[in-house]
Amino acid sequence: MKASLNLLQWADVSNISPENAALLGWMETIGRDGKPEKVPYFPAGSIFEGPQAVLLCKTGQATPADDECMDALGLTPEQCKTLAVEYEMNSLGIWD
Numbered sequence: 001m002k003a004s005l006n007l008l009q010w011a012d013v014s015n016i017s018p019e020n021a022a023l024l025g026w027m028e029t030i031g032r033d034g035k036p037e038k039v040p041y042f043p044a045g046s047i048f049e050g051p052q053a054v055l056l057c058k059t060g061q062a063t064p065a066d067d068e069c070m071d072a073l074g075l076t077p078e079q080c081k082t083l084a085v086e087y088e089m090n091s092l093g094i095w096d
Contacts, residue, residue, distance in 0.1 A: 001049060001050060001051070001053045001054060001064075001066065001068045001069035001072055002047050002048070002053055002064075002066045002068075002069055003047070003048050003049075003052075003053035003054070003057050003062035003064055003065050004045055004046070004047055004062055004065045005042055005043070005046045005048070005056070005061060005062050006044060006060070006061060006062055006063055006084045006087065006088065007061070007088060007091065008041050009061065010039065010040070011024055011040040011041050013040050019049070020042075023042050023046045023048075024040050024041070024042065025041050026038040026040055027039050027040075027041055047065055048062065053065075054069060054072045054073055057069065057073050057075075057080065058083070059083070059087060060083030060084045060088075061087055063080055063084060
């Protein structure tokens with residue numbers, strides 16, 4: 001099962017698998033202390049595999065990238081698009 005991220009996602013690297021670590025990007029930002037720091041993220045379009053792929057699709061964070069994931073998800077393509085739009089709107093703070 002494979003799924004593709006719809007948006008950039010910040011990453012927690014405290015317990016990351018080698019497969020997922022290979023997907024990481026690092027963004028230069030300014031930390032709370034005013035000093036530059038690098039923050040890990042997964043770029044939009046990153047492909048996740050296995051049960052994690054279905055979970056990401058159920059929350060609207062990703063779109064199924066193969067038929068196996070779509071079948072496991074049990075939703076129509078239109079329902080997947082709705083989840084993706086809801087997730088993006090929530091991430092932007094649009095609640096209505």
